[in-house]
Amino acid sequence: MSRLAILGAARDLLLERGYERLTIDAIAARAGVGKQTIYRWWASKSAVVADAALEGDLAPPLVPLPDTGDIETDLGDWLRAWTERLTTAEGTSLILALTAATADDRAVADTLYDRFTQPHEQLLRDRLELARVAGQLAPDAPVPTIAGVLIGSMLYRVLSRQAPPTADDANLVVRLVFNGSGNRSRRTGV
Amino acid sequence: MSRLAILGAARDLLLERGYERLTIDAIAARAGVGKQTIYRWWASKSAVVADAALEGDLAPPLVPLPDTGDIETDLGDWLRAWTERLTTAEGTSLILALTAATADDRAVADTLYDRFTQPHEQLLRDRLELARVAGQLAPDAPVPTIAGVLIGSMLYRVLSRQAPPTADDANLVVRLVFNGSGNRSRRTGV
Amino acid sequence: MSRLAILGAARDLLLERGYERLTIDAIAARAGVGKQTIYRWWASKSAVVADAALEGDLAPPLVPLPDTGDIETDLGDWLRAWTERLTTAEGTSLILALTAATADDRAVADTLYDRFTQPHEQLLRDRLELARVAGQLAPDAPVPTIAGVLIGSMLYRVLSRQAPPTADDANLVVRLVFNGSGNRSRRTGV
Amino acid sequence: MSRLAILGAARDLLLERGYERLTIDAIAARAGVGKQTIYRWWASKSAVVADAALEGDLAPPLVPLPDTGDIETDLGDWLRAWTERLTTAEGTSLILALTAATADDRAVADTLYDRFTQPHEQLLRDRLELARVAGQLAPDAPVPTIAGVLIGSMLYRVLSRQAPPTADDANLVVRLVFNGSGNRSRRTGV
DNA sequence: CGATAAACGAGACGGTACGTCCGGTCTTGTC
DNA sequence: GACAAGACCGGACGTACCGTCTCGTTTATCG
Numbered sequence: 001m002s003r004l005a006i007l008g009a010a011r012d013l014l015l016e017r018g019y020e021r022l023t024i025d026a027i028a029a030r031a032g033v034g035k036q037t038i039y040r041w042w043a044s045k046s047a048v049v050a051d052a053a054l055e056g057d058l059a060p061p062l063v064p065l066p067d068t069g070d071i072e073t074d075l076g077d078w079l080r081a082w083t084e085r086l087t088t089a090e091g092t093s094l095i096l097a098l099t100a101a102t103a104d105d106r107a108v109a110d111t112l113y114d115r116f117t118q119p120h121e122q123l124l125r126d127r128l129e130l131a132r133v134a135g136q137l138a139p140d141a142p143v144p145t146i147a148g149v150l151i152g153s154m155l156y157r158v159l160s161r162q163a164p165p166t167a168d169d170a171n172l173v174v175r176l177v178f179n180g181s182g183n184r185s186r187r188t189g190v
Numbered sequence: 191m192s193r194l195a196i197l198g199a200a201r202d203l204l205l206e207r208g209y210e211r212l213t214i215d216a217i218a219a220r221a222g223v224g225k226q227t228i229y230r231w232w233a234s235k236s237a238v239v240a241d242a243a244l245e246g247d248l249a250p251p252l253v254p255l256p257d258t259g260d261i262e263t264d265l266g267d268w269l270r271a272w273t274e275r276l277t278t279a280e281g282t283s284l285i286l287a288l289t290a291a292t293a294d295d296r297a298v299a300d301t302l303y304d305r306f307t308q309p310h311e312q313l314l315r316d317r318l319e320l321a322r323v324a325g326q327l328a329p330d331a332p333v334p335t336i337a338g339v340l341i342g343s344m345l346y347r348v349l350s351r352q353a354p355p356t357a358d359d360a361n362l363v364v365r366l367v368f369n370g371s372g373n374r375s376r377r378t379g380v
Numbered sequence: 381m382s383r384l385a386i387l388g389a390a391r392d393l394l395l396e397r398g399y400e401r402l403t404i405d406a407i408a409a410r411a412g413v414g415k416q417t418i419y420r421w422w423a424s425k426s427a428v429v430a431d432a433a434l435e436g437d438l439a440p441p442l443v444p445l446p447d448t449g450d451i452e453t454d455l456g457d458w459l460r461a462w463t464e465r466l467t468t469a470e471g472t473s474l475i476l477a478l479t480a481a482t483a484d485d486r487a488v489a490d491t492l493y494d495r496f497t498q499p500h501e502q503l504l505r506d507r508l509e510l511a512r513v514a515g516q517l518a519p520d521a522p523v524p525t526i527a528g529v530l531i532g533s534m535l536y537r538v539l540s541r542q543a544p545p546t547a548d549d550a551n552l553v554v555r556l557v558f559n560g561s562g563n564r565s566r567r568t569g570v
Numbered sequence: 571m572s573r574l575a576i577l578g579a580a581r582d583l584l585l586e587r588g589y590e591r592l593t594i595d596a597i598a599a600r601a602g603v604g605k606q607t608i609y610r611w612w613a614s615k616s617a618v619v620a621d622a623a624l625e626g627d628l629a630p631p632l633v634p635l636p637d638t639g640d641i642e643t644d645l646g647d648w649l650r651a652w653t654e655r656l657t658t659a660e661g662t663s664l665i666l667a668l669t670a671a672t673a674d675d676r677a678v679a680d681t682l683y684d685r686f687t688q689p690h691e692q693l694l695r696d697r698l699e700l701a702r703v704a705g706q707l708a709p710d711a712p713v714p715t716i717a718g719v720l721i722g723s724m725l726y727r728v729l730s731r732q733a734p735p736t737a738d739d740a741n742l743v744v745r746l747v748f749n750g751s752g753n754r755s756r757r758t759g760v
Numbered sequence: 761c762g763a764t765a766a767a768c769g770a771g772a773c774g775g776t777a778c779g780t781c782c783g784g785t786c787t788t789g790t791c
Numbered sequence: 792g793a794c795a796a797g798a799c800c801g802g803a804c805g806t807a808c809c810g811t812c813t814c815g816t817t818t819a820t821c822g
Contacts (some may be wrong), residue, residue, distance in 0.1 A: 002799075020294045023777060034800040039779065070373070100293035102349060104210045105231040109351040117350055141371035145362040149343045153335075156342030159292060160307055161299040170336040180370030181331035182262070192768080213808060224769045229810065382794085400674050403782060414795045440675045452752070473768065476673040482729060483670035489731040497730055520753045525723075526740040532726030539672060540687055541679040551704035552715040560750030561711035562642070572773075593803060604774040609805065763822080773812070781804070790795085 005031040006038055015090050019049060019097035045106040053098055054115050067161035071131035072178050075124075079150060079170040087152065087164045095158045103109050121147045146177055196228055200242035205283050209239060209290040232304060236295035237327040244305050255313050261321035265314075269360040275364050276344065277354045278285055285348045311337045336367055384417055385411040390432035399429060401478040407490055426485040433478055434495050445503050451511035452558050455504075459530060459550040466534065467544045475538045501527045526557055575601040576608055580622035585660050589619060589667040616675035621753050623668055624685050641701035642748050645694075649720060649740040656724065657734045665728045691717045716747055 009030035011024050014138040024045055028035045042048045065078045065083075069153045098116070102109040124147035153173050157165040199220035203212050214235055218225045232238045249345045253275075256270045275281045288306070292299040316345035343363050346353040389410035393402050404425055408415045422428045443465075445458045463470045478496070482489040504527035511517045533553050537545040579600035585593050594615055598605045612618045633655075635648045655661045668686070672679040694717035701707045723743050727735040 024779080026776065028800095032800085032803085034798095035779075036781085036801095037799060039365035040798075045778095068374050085204065096293040099349065100290055102351065103290040103293070104208075106351065113350055113352055135373055138373050142362045142366065144360065145343075145366060146371060148346055148359075148368045149339055149363060149366065151341045152343035152346030154342070155346055156338055157348070159345070160303055161292065161296065162303055168337065169338075172332045173339060174330065176335060176339065176367060176370070180366070180368045181328050181336060182368035183325055183328050209810080215808065218769090222769080224771080225810080226770095227768060228813085230767085235809085404784080405782070412795080414797080415784080416786085416796095417794065425783075458723065476608055479729065480673040482731065483588075483666040483673070487730065493730055493732055515753055518751050518753050522742045522746065525739065525746060526751060528726055528739075529719055529743060531724045532724070533715075533722035534723030535729070536718055536725055539669065540683055540723070541672065541676065542683055543800090549718075551713065552712045553719060556712065556715060556719065556750070557746060558750045558752035560746070560748045561708050561716060562748035563705055563708050576775090594805085595803065598774090602774080602787095604772095606772060606807090610772075667798080715794095761821100764820085766819080768815105768817075770814085770816100771812100773816095774794105774810100776807105776809080778807075779805105781802105783801090784799105786797105786799075786800095788796085791793095 002031065002033050002037055003041065006029065006033055006041075006048065008054045008174060009033075010048050014052060014097050015093050018093055019100040022049070022097075025047075039175055043107070044105060046108040046110070049097055049101045050108045050111050053094060054112075064150040065127050067130065069134075071127070071134075072135045072174060074127065075150070075177075076171055076174045078156065079174055080167045083154060083167060083170045084164045086158050087166075092158060092164065095155070099159060117151075120151065124150065149173070149177060192221065192223050192227055193231060196223055196231075197240070197242045197245055199223075200238050202240060204242060204287050205280055208283060209287040212239070212287075214238075233297070234295060236291040236298040237301070239287060239291045240252070240298045240301050242300075243291075244283060255317050257317065259322065259324075261317065261326045262296045262364060264317065265367075266361055266364045269344065269364055270357045272371075273344060273357060273360045276348050276357075282348060284355065285345070289349060307341075312339065314340065339363070339367060382411065382413050382417055383421060384430070386413055386421075387432045387435055389413075390428050394429060394432060394477050395473050398473060399480040402429070402477075404428070423487070424485060426481040426488040427491070429477060429481045430488045430491050431475060433481075434492075440466075445507050447507065447510065449514075451507065451516045452516075452554060454507065455530070456551055456554045457534060459534065459554060460547045463534060463545050463550045464548060466538050467546075472544065475535070479539060497531075500531065504530065529553070529557060572601065572603050572607055573611065576603055576611075576618065577622045577625055579603075584619060584622060584667050586661050587719045588663060592619070592667075594610060594618075612687065613677070614675060616671040616678040617681070619667055619671045620678045620681050624665060624682075635697050637697065637700065639704075641697065641704075642744060644697065645720070645747075646744045647743055649724065649744055650737045652741045653724060653735050653737060656728050657736075659682050660726060663726070669729060686720075690721065694720065703756040719743070 006027060010022070013026055013030060017026075022045065024035060024038055027033075027048065028038055035112065038048065042051065063078060063081050066074045067075055077100070086095060087118045098112060102112055121144070125143050126140070128137065128143045128146055132139065132141055132143065137143075150173060154165050154170070195216060199217045200212070203216055203220060207216075212235065214225060214228060217238065217317060218221075218228055232241065233289065253271050256264050258264055278287060288302060292302055298301070311334070315333050318327065318333045318336055322329065322333065326346055327333075340363060344355050346359070347353070347359065386407060390402070393406055395412060402425070404415060404418060407413075407428065408418055412479065422431065440490060443458060443461050446454050448454055466475060482492055501524070506560045507521050508517060508521070508523045508526055512519065512521055512523065517523075530553060532544050534550070537543070538550065576597060579597045579615060580592070583596055587596075592615065594605060594608055595626070597603075608618065612621065614745070618651065633648060636644045638644055640705070656665060659700050668682060672682055689739055693714050698707060698713045698716055702709065702711055702713065707713075720743060724735050727733070727739065
C-alpha cells in the first residue's frame with residue numbers, strides 16, 4: 001500500500017527538515033509515488049503530517065501509565081518518561097511539527113486532539129480518578145485541570161525553545177500539583 | 191515612518207488570514223511600501239510577524255500584575271485577565287500565529303522568548319519571590335516552575351483549539367498551585 | 381461492440397472540444413468503457429482520433445467523383461462538394477484535428493495518408509488519367525501535381541483560419557488548373 | 571532581455587523535439603529563466619512558439635521575390651527557394667510546429683496569418699499584379715487564387731509527411747498555373 | 761538654492777513549491 | 792475471463808510567493 005510509504009517518507013523528512021521545510025514533492029519523491037496519490041487521500045500537508053505522526057510510529061500510541069498504588073510516584077515516572085522523549089531531537093521536531101500543523105489548520109487540530117491529545121488526557125484522568133477513589137487525592141481534586149497542567153507545562157518548555165524540560169522539572173511539577181506551594185504551616189497557624 | 195505602516199499591515203493581515211496565509215507581498219501592498227523596504231529591516235516573514243505582534247500593539251506589553259498583599263488573589267486576577275484576552279478571536283489568532291512563527295524559525299523563537307515570554311515569566315517570578323519573602327509561599331517553592339505551570343496550562347488550552355480557557359480554569363489552576371491536590375487530611379493523619 | 385462506442389465518443393468529443401482539449405478519460409467515460417479497453421486497440425490518443433475521423437463516419441469514406449465525360453465540370457462539382465463540407469463547423473474541426481494529429485505523431489500521419497489522403501489522390505489521379513486518355517488533358521499533364529494543387533489549395537484556406545473556401549474559390553482553382561493564367565493571346569502572338 | 575533568451579530557447583527546442591514534445595518548463599530551464607517570466611509575456615505555449623518562429627529568426631522574414639521582368643521565371647525561382655528551405659529538417663519541423671500551433675489556438679492562427687502568411691501572400695500578389703499590368707498574365711487572372719495555389723500545394727506536400735516537395739514539383743506547379751493542363755490544341759481545334 | 765545621494769515604490773526576475781490534470785499502465789472486483 | 796472502474800506513476804501545467812535585483816522618483820543633506 002502506497003499509503004504506508006507516504007507516511008513513512010513524511011515521517012523521515014519531518015525529522016530531517018522540520019515542518020516548514022517539508023514539501024509534498026519531496027514526500028512523493030521519497031515515497032516513490034505520484035503527487036496525486038497523496039492528494040487523493042489527504043487534503044493538505046498538515047493532514048499528512050498529522051497522520052504521519054500518529055501512524056508512522058513517530059509518536060508511540062501511548063506511554064503506559066503505571067499503577068503501583070502510589071499516584072505521585074506513578075505520575076512522576078510517567079511524566080519523566082515523556083520528558084525524556086521530548087528532550088531528543090526527534091521528540092522536539094515532532095512536537096514543533098505537530099504544533100505548527102495545529103496552528104496552520106483547524107481540521108488537523110481536531111484530528112490531533114481526538115487521536116493524540118484526548119487519549120493522553122483520558123489516560124491521566126482515569127488514573128487520577130482511581131487515586132481519588134483510593135483517597136490519595138482530595139475529594140474535590142480538579143482532575144481535568146491537573147491533566148492539563150501536567151501536559152501544558154511540559155509543552156510550554158518545548159515550545160519556548162529555550163532549555164528543554166528535565167527530569168527535575170517533571171518531578172517539581174508533580175510535587176507542586178500534589179502539595180501546592182502555599183505556606184501550609186503559616187496557613188495552619190492562622 | 192514606513193516601519194509602522196508595515197507592522198500595522200502585518201498585524202491586520204495576521205488577524206485576518208492567520209500566519210500561514212500571510213504573505214510579504216500582501217503586507218507590502220497593504221502598507222503601500224516596496225518589498226525591499228521590508229527586507230531592509232527584517233530578515234524573514236517570521237521576523238516581521240514577531241515584531242508586529244510585539245510592537246503593533248497586538249499584545250499589550252505587559253498585563254500588570256497587582257500586589258494587594260495576597261498572592262493567590264493577585265495571581266488569580268492576573269491569570270483571569272490573560273484568559274479573557276486569549277478568549278477573543280484576536281487573542282487566539284495572535285497565539286496561534288506566534289506559535290507557528292516560533293515553530294517555523296529558531297531566531298524568531300529566541301526573539302519572542304526575550305521580548306514576550308521571558309518578561310512575563312520575570313513578572314511572575316518577581317511577584318512570587320515577594321510572596322515567598324512575605325511568607326505566603328513555602329520557603330522551598332519552585333518559583334520558575336510555578337510560572338511555567340501557570341503560563342503553560344493556559345497556552346495548552348488555546349493550542350488544543352477545543353474549549354478555550356475560562357475564568358474558572360484560571361481559578362482552578364491558581365488554587366491547585368497553592369494548595370495542591372494531595373489528600374492532606376489523610377497525609378496529616380499518618 | 382465497445383469499439384464503435386469509443387469511436388463515436390471520440391468523434392463527438394472531437395467536434396465539441398477540438399483535438400487539444402480531448403482526453404482519453406473523457407472518451408472512456410462517454411463511451412461507458414474502461415480506459416484499458418481503449419489501449420487494448422489503439423496505441424495512443426492520436427491513433428484513436430485518426431480512426432475516429434476515418435471510421436466514425438466523420439469523414440465519409442470518399443466523395444464520389446462523377447464521370448460525365450467533361451473533366452472540368454466533374455472536378456468542379458467534386459471540389460465544390462468538398463468545399464461545402466469544409467465550410468461547416470464540423471468539417472473545419474475535423475480538418476484541424478486531423479492536422480494536429482498529423483503534426484503530433486508520425487505514425488498517425490502515415491495512417492491518415494494511407495486511408496484518407498492517398499485514396500483521395502488516387503481517385504483524382506484515376507479520373508484525370510481517364511481525361512488524359514480521352515484527350516481532354518494535355519498529353520504531358522502532371523496528374524499528381526494537379527491532384528496536389530486541388531487538395532492543397534483548399535486545405536490551405538482552412539488551415540489559415542481566415543475566410544473558409546467558397547464555391548467560387550473551387551471554380552477558380554479548377555479553371556486555373558485547366559486554362560492557366562499566362563497571357564495566351566500575347567504568347568501566341570509571339 | 572530575457573525575452574530573447576526565451577525565444578531562442580523555444581526555437582532550439584522546437585527544432586530538437588517538435589511542437590508536442592516542447593514544454594514550457596524546458597524553455598524556461600534552457601533560457602535560464604523563471605516560468606513566470608514566460609507567462610508574463612505570452613498567454614500560452616502556442617503563442618511563444620508563434621513568436622519564436624517569427625522573431626527567433628527561424629523563418630527569415632521574407633524570401634525576396636525577384637523581378638527580372640519574366641514572371642514565370644521569377645515565381646519558379648522563388649518557389650524553388652522556398653522548397654529548398656522546407657526540405658531541410660529545420661524547415662519541416664517549423665512548418666509542422668506552426669501548423670500544430672495554428673490548429674491548437676485560434677489567436678495564434680490569427681497572429682501567424684497577420685505576420686507570416688499574409689505578408690507572403692501580399693508579396694506574391696504584388697508581383698503578380700505587376701505581371702498582369704505588364705501583360706504577362708491574362709487580364710482576368712485570379713491573383714489571390716494563384717497565390718493560394720502556390721503556397722497551398724507546397725504546404726500540402728509537407729503536411730502529408732510523405733515525400734517532401736522537390737524543385738521539380740515547384741516547377742510543375744508554376745508551369746501549371748501559367749499554362750494550365752487543358753488540351754489546348756484540341757480545344758483550339760473545336 | 762541647487763546638486764547629490766540615500767531611501768523608497770514599483771515591480772521584473774530566477775526559483776521553488778503548490779495543487780491540478782492527463783497519458784498510459786496495472787489492479788481489483790463484478791458479471 | 793472479459794471488462795468497468797479507477798488507483799497509480801510520472802510529468803507538465805499555470806499560479807503563488809519568496810527573496811534579490813534593477814529602475815526611476817521623491818526626499819533630505821550638504822556645498
